Amino acid sequence: MAGISSALLKRVAASVLTAIGLKDEDATAVADSILYANRIGIHSHGIGRLPLYARMIELGLMQPDSPMNVPIDRPNYALIDAGDGMGQIAALKALELGIPKAMEHGISVIGIKNSNNFGASGYFGQRAAERGMIALILANAAPAIAPTGGTKPLFGTNPLCAAFPGDGNECPPIVIDMALTTAARGKIRLAAKLGQSIPFGWACDENGQPTDDPVKALSGSLLPIGDYKGYLLSMMIDMLAGMITGSAFAGDVRTLSDEEGPSRSGHLFVFINPQNFISEAEYQQRVNTLVSAMKASGEEGAIHIPGAKYAQTISDNDDWIDLPEKQMQEIDDLAESLGIELRLRSKEQ
Numbered sequence: 001m002a003g004i005s006s007a008l009l010k011r012v013a014a015s016v017l018t019a020i021g022l023k024d025e026d027a028t029a030v031a032d033s034i035l036y037a038n039r040i041g042i043h044s045h046g047i048g049r050l051p052l053y054a055r056m057i058e059l060g061l062m063q064p065d066s067p068m069n070v071p072i073d074r075p076n077y078a079l080i081d082a083g084d085g086m087g088q089i090a091a092l093k094a095l096e097l098g099i100p101k102a103m104e105h106g107i108s109v110i111g112i113k114n115s116n117n118f119g120a121s122g123y124f125g126q127r128a129a130e131r132g133m134i135a136l137i138l139a140n141a142a143p144a145i146a147p148t149g150g151t152k153p154l155f156g157t158n159p160l161c162a163a164f165p166g167d168g169n170e171c172p173p174i175v176i177d178m179a180l181t182t183a184a185r186g187k188i189r190l191a192a193k194l195g196q197s198i199p200f201g202w203a204c205d206e207n208g209q210p211t212d213d214p215v216k217a218l219s220g221s222l223l224p225i226g227d228y229k230g231y232l233l234s235m236m237i238d239m240l241a242g243m244i245t246g247s248a249f250a251g252d253v254r255t256l257s258d259e260e261g262p263s264r265s266g267h268l269f270v271f272i273n274p275q276n277f278i279s280e281a282e283y284q285q286r287v288n289t290l291v292s293a294m295k296a297s298g299e300e301g302a303i304h305i306p307g308a309k310y311a312q313t314i315s316d317n318d319d320w321i322d323l324p325e326k327q328m329q330e331i332d333d334l335a336e337s338l339g340i341e342l343r344l345r346s347k348e349q
Contacts, residue, residue, distance in 0.1 A: 002322065002323060002325055002328060002345075003320045003321065003322050003323075004320070004321055004323060004328070004344055004345075005319050005320060005321075006035055006038075006039065006319050006320070006321055007319070008342075008344065009034075009035060009038060009047055009321055009323075009344065010031045010032065010034070010035045011031075011342060012047070012331065012335060012340075012342050012343065012344055013027075013030070013031035013034045013035070013047050013050065014027045014028050014030075014031035015027075015335065015340045015342050016050050016054070016331070016334060016335055016338060016340060017030055017031060017050070017053070017064075019338040019339070019340055020053065020054045020057050020058075020064060020338070021057055021064030021065060022064045022065070022086070023065060026064075026065075026086065026089050029088065029089065029092055030086060030088045030089065032123075033088045033118075033119050033120065033123045033124075034046050034047050034049070034050075034119065036120055036122070036123040036126070036310070037119055037120040037123070038321050038323070039310060039313050039321060040120070040122075040309050040310050040313070041309075042120055042184075042186075043190065043323060043324065043327065044184060044186030044187050044189060044190040045119045045120045045184075045186050046119075046120075047323070047327070047331055047344075048190065048327045048330070048331070049117075049119065049256070050331055050334060051330055051331075051334050052256050052257055053086075054334060054338075055257075055259075056116075056256065056257075056259075059259055061084065061259065061261065061262045061263075062084055062085070062086070062116055062262065062263075063083055063084045063085045064085070064086065065085070066082055066083035066084060066085025066086070066089070066090075067083065068080055068081070068082060068083065068085060068089060068090060068093045069081045069083065070093075070097070073097070075101065075104075075105055076101050076102070076104075076105040076106075076107060076108045076109070077101075077108060077109045077110065077111075078097050078098070078101070078108075078110050078111070079110075079111045079112075079113065079245065079246075080093050080094060080097070080110065080111070080112045080113070081113055081114055082112055082113065082114050082115035082116070083114055084114055084115075084116070084262040084263075084264070085115070085116070086116060086118075087115045087116040087117050087118030087119070087139075087265070087267070088118045088119055090112045090115045090116075090118065090267065091112070091118045091121075091124045091137075091267065091269070092124070093112075094110040094112060094124075094267065094269040095124060095127055095128060095269070097110055098110040098269050098271045099128060099131055099133055099271055101271070102133055102271035102272060102273050103133075103273060106272070106273050106276040107270070107271065107272050107273070107276070108270070108271045109268065109269070109270050109271075110268070110269040110271075111241075111244070111245035111246075111266070111267070111268050111269075112245060112247075112266060112267040112268070112269075113245045113246045113247040113264070113266050114247060114262070114264050115247070115263070115264070115265050115266060115267055116256065116262075116263045116265060117139075117141065117256045117263065117265065118139065118267065120177065121137045121139060121159045121160075121161035121177050122161055122163070122175045122176075122177030122307075122310075124137055124161070124269075125137055125161045125162065125163025125173075125175045125176075125177065126163060126173055126175050126307070126310065128163055128271060129163040129164055129165045129166070129173030129174070129175065129307075130165070130173060132165050132273070132274075132275075132280070133163075133165070133271045133272065133273060133274075134162075134163065134164050134165070134271070134272040134273075134274055135161070135162070135163045135269065135270070135271055135272075136161070136162050136269070136270040136272075137159075137160075137161040137162075137163075137267070137268075137269055137270075138158070138159075138160060138161075138237045138240055138241040138267065138268045138269075139158065139159050139237070139241050139265060139266070139267045139268075140155075140156050140158050140237055140238045140241040140242035140247065140248075140249060140253055140265055140266050140267075141156025141157050141158055141159070141185070141253055141255075141265060142156055142185075142253045142254055142255040142258070142263070142265075143155065143156060143251045143253070144156050144157045144181055144185055144221065144222045145157070145158075145180070145181060145221060145222060145223075145224045145230070145231055145234050146208075146221045146231075147231055147235075148227070148228040148231050151204075151206075151207070151208040151221065152221075153220075153221040153222075153251070154250065154251045155231065155234035155235050155237075155238050155251075156234060156237075156238065156253060156265075157179040157180060157181045157184055157185050157222065157234075158179070158180050158233070158234045158237040158238060158241070159177065159178065159179050159180075159184075160176075160177075160178055160179075160180060160233070160237065161175070161176065161177045161178075162175075162176045163175045163176070163307070164274075164287065165274065165283070165284075165287070166284075166287065166307075167284040167285070167287050167288040167291075168284050169284075169288075170288070171287060171288050171291045172307055172308060172310075172311030173307050173311075174287070174291075174305065174306050174307050175306050175307035175310070176306045176307075177306070178225075180224055180225055180230045180233050180234045180237070181202075181222040181223060181224055181225065181230070182201060182202050182203075182222065182223045182224070182225055183198070183199075183202045183203075183222070185218070185222060185255075188202065188203065188214045188217050188218060188222070189214070189218065190324075190327075191214040192214035192215050192218060193326065193327075194324060194326055196214070197212045197213065197214070198211075198212050198213075198214050198217060199212065200212050201223065202217065202222065202223060203216075203217030203220055203221065203222045203223060204217070204220045204221050204223065205217070205219070205220040206219050206220045206221075207220075208220070208221070238250065240268050241265075241266040241267050241268045242265070242266040243266075244268075245266040245267070245268065246266075247264055247265055247266025248263070248264040248265060248266070249266070252264075253265045253266075291305060323344070328344045328345060331344050332344055332345055
């Protein structure tokens with residue numbers, strides 16, 4: 001691992017994204033979501049995705065400048081057609097449309113079709129919570145989980161995010177962000193890239209046998225959280241984010257690295273204004289009571305509050321991020337191939 005400044009990471013990411021066709025403002029926005037993932041240590045969803053984005057754009061399977069059309073736009077719901085564009089830009093469009101609708105009408109639902117993986121869903125939940133909204137974010141993904149009793153993957157890791165505003169003082173936004181497999185597929189891809197084994201209990205090979213080989217895991221199936229309950233949750237998200245939005249579903253979503261066709265994944269964003277039910281002051285008091293009770297349930301510092309790691313990183317002004325050496329080399333090689341002088345290994349730290 002090697003440390004680089006967060007500012008440099010974001011500049012390199014934005015430079016690469018601009019070079020592969022994104023508009024400056026979109027490149028900056030996607031780079032910010034990448035920085036979020038790397039800040040909280042989810043390197044599988046951070047800057048390491050850039051080579052995949054570049055390759056899919058080169059093949060014409062991902063569009064860097066999709067217009068993000070809105071074929072359905074009603075007072076408290078809408079549908080965005082991402083047009084095989086960047087998932088992060090589609091997700092930010094959902095926030096742009098959905099939050100004002102929820103402010104006015106109390107609740108809003110935004111569907112997205114023909115999209116791509118949008119990285120860390122917690123980034124978008126964080127942004128919604130900072131604007132006073134409760135957010136539920138669902139996304140379907142390429143097959144990874146076999147239905148209970150089967151061996152062929154059908155449903156995705158299908159991330160689930162729920163975000164809640166903090167108390168405006170000591171309690172930061174609460175952001176729950178998880179894949180429905182024991183481990184996210186991105187972690188397994190990263191282990192395969194780094195030549196590392198994975199723990200038993202994460203996946204099975206194509207014959208349904210437990211494996212610690214990430215390559216065999218990627219050609220087999222990942223294990224859902226909570227046994228059959230995780231499979232059912234993944235099916236539910238496939239129906240809500242994929243089936244009803246008109247996106248690919250039922251095993252037809254392609255992975256980000258599949259060069260046979262566009263991903264066409266779907267997302268569903270639900271925004272709820274908590275002031276539908278209680279005043280802002282009461283909400284803040286009650287969320288503080290909840291967090292205080294959670295912290296008091298164990299020894300000081302022992303209880304993990306979802307979203308606290310990111311808030312602590314920001315409050316500590318922690319400007320350094322550790323990245324795997326191999327991942328840094330890949331990004332620098334990509335930058336060089338695109339004629340970008342800036343490097344992660346730059347002396348500008």
